[in-house]
Amino acid sequence: MASKCMILLALLVPLLNAQTFNQPGYPGFGLGARFGGGQVVPQQDLQAQEDIRVPSAPRQRNGGQSRNPAPTAPTRAPVIPKTSFMDRFSSKLYAKIAPAQAGSNFVYSPVSVHSILALIYGTSFGKTRRELKSAGEFVDDQIDVAMIFEKLIKFRSDLGNVELKMATKLYHNQLKGGAYPGFPEFSQFYFNTADEAVDMTRAKDTSEKINFWVSDSTDGKIRNLAAPSDITEQTEALLVNAIYFKGRWENEFATMDTQPSNFKHSDGRISSVAMMYNDDVYSLADIPELGASALGLNYRDSNISMLILLPKQVNGLRALEAQLADPQFDLNRIAARLQRQNVLVRLPKFRIEFDQDMTQPLKQMDVQEMFGPKSQIKTMLNDRVRVEKILQKAFIDVNEAGTEAAAASYAKFVPLSLPAKSPEFTADHPFVFAIRTPTSVLFIGHVEHPTPLTASPEGAGRGRQRSFSSRQ
Template identity: 35%
Template sequence: MENLSPLQKACWLLLLLFPILAQAHASPPGPVMADAAKQEFARRLALFSINVYGKLAALKPGENLVFSPFSIQTCAAMARLGADGETAAQLDQGLGLASANVDQIAKSFNQVLATYQDSQILRIANKIFVMDGYSLAPQFDQLLSKEFLSAAQKVNFASSSQAAATINGWVEERTNHLIKDLIPASALNADSRLVLVNAIHFKGNWVHQFPKYATRPDTFHLDNERSIQVPMMSVKERFRYADLPSLNAAALELPYKDSDLSMLIILPNSKTGLPALEEKLRSTPLSVITQALQKTQVQVKLPKFKAEFQIELSEVFRKLGMTRLFTNDAEFDKMLETPEPLQVSAIIHKAFIDVNEEGTEAAAATGIVVRKKRCVISLDEPTEFLADHPFTYVLVHQEEIPMFWGSVVRLEETASDISEHEEL
């Protein structure tokens, strides 16, 4: 194992920036949730995930997606604790929160955050940066530190370059130096009051690694007419697999070592079937797919891929009905000890993923096609899962909590990778 190349690093980060309105001036784990509460939290997060996924796919057609619905929801939920009135109601509805009670909201997120507090595989970090001279409201501060495990740090946003460097340095450190220069200095000024940040970094090895000698150049179909040659990984093992006729797709679960996380790949049967699959997933709970999985001998072919994704999420939030937080009517009266009119100015998201023979970090997948056998499964003739056309995937917690979600719709031919494997 010592001579293996370093594992890919995939990271996710969400930023919420709360400046003052324009007219003013240019710990220990919580109690264990009941099973029903856990299931409801997971169900609502999965629904929020597919809603965000749909909006991102519409905004960025033809691009590979990778984002962390859990990170988005976590950071926005931190903002929700300081909201009131219609702003709070819109966030409850748009984020799919199970309760309007701030204590219950905070406790529900603590269950997941506390689980990974000491994890070496999945690291989650929250932080709030506060303008010098301002203090957080005591209840808001207590909920963030106790339940969201979030520390507060004073910065001078008027010195925008220095403030951006401070925030970006924290982000870079928490994401293993993969997310750099997240916040431009131009996003900060003397009117800025708070910046809430969530960072996630995942690094995992497959339980069943893909042998490097088996990686070979193979065809990836971009659509019915266009295809390219890409390095295609291959392994034959017993995996949890399901044929999903109602989705016109197949699903495969690739577990990670020493972890309760796995990558769930959902592959449409058709080379151009991803849009139809995405639409059907809007009304199909993840649990329906995971409960259909059965241990089966599978010949898996999956392309190596890397993806980087960056987007400002304000438009996505607006499309999900969360509009008031961006306006002069926003109600964030519970954030500061001395309340001021506050509003959200930006929600910035940036992600990176690298999937190779040894493992993955975060969630992203390259466009892949599945060609599977329709016959009765036998040990002599394994089912084939050929990801050689666009597909979607979820990095999912064992209780169906989607930590990352992504899709692969295109790949770029990598001549150096192909020639390297041809020499093996």
């Protein structure tokens, strides 16, 4: 059972003396980025930019019209690559983040970062666009990309046992003028983005307003995302994305079966952790090429599952993670090898709170131009901007049944005749986990320090934490 949520904050600042673009183009913002000042791109570079279609705001599907009537959205089906471009992006980003988190727990949401980049991709041109296309594994048609993310972002599951919701809000500087024509409708339709004008000169009030929305969107799990120091008079906009997930296991663990058990750390230490236990039908596979075993745990009433990759060697996490960047080991291909069978599962409880500046990992993926003075991004305020930084804060809590149902009573019945001995999956050393759908990775991370049996719920299993306000 797991409860997870993630927030991404994007800050945008206009390029110094930026000219207003006369050519049609469509603006967008992504998860947690801030944009800052820079140089003006020469006029000849603007004339040489490739064509950009304005992603006209479609008419509302309920028959009503948008505030600024525009041509309807394309009705053709989006072109989706044969292999999951979302999985490929997730694997590349994980390979850049994981090495720096050796020895600690961490979790982040690839789909949250990806959706922000997709929105920015739709507003970009020139080298900026080409870099985003390559890093994001996007198809060339920006409308196709927007349509794919529309389907994902607008999916909501609230069936009692599983809840999944994504929301994005754009806070723009009220002193910077009105929105670029069609932008509010486009961002709302494809990326579920609401917008609000705020006073960036009142940093404390604005940060409190943002943090209230963040807390409300994540059921109170994430607070204090934005600090007053993140906001200046030059901040053009802040794009905030939240994803929240809570699910009940298809096969729950009985709280009475959770016992203290040894967990072997990569450095040779051994600690006592709260180990859950269940003998039931799960999905299992041996992946000898990775030197690992894979376990799939389904969430009830949904196509969402947790995939756990457990290295066969106690200190094998680093080697396992290094191989995950290889396309042949994308999570879809690993999941396809899982076989349903009775499995005796031992899995430690874990809880992680983690924040990550995504700027450097993205630069390592050759996304350079949008962070620099030659950024080629149009915004909703008719100015070119550069991305100053992209920040994310995430939370995950995995236990027997779920956050609200942890204290519920549970009875398990077994057959009178004993079945054949089940294969075992015992996660008693560091492992990788991912919460995923068949097409996208919602959350991914690794566990090196599960919940100690005596730890308080608030402090157990936390990863490295850094204050955004300390970043310059």
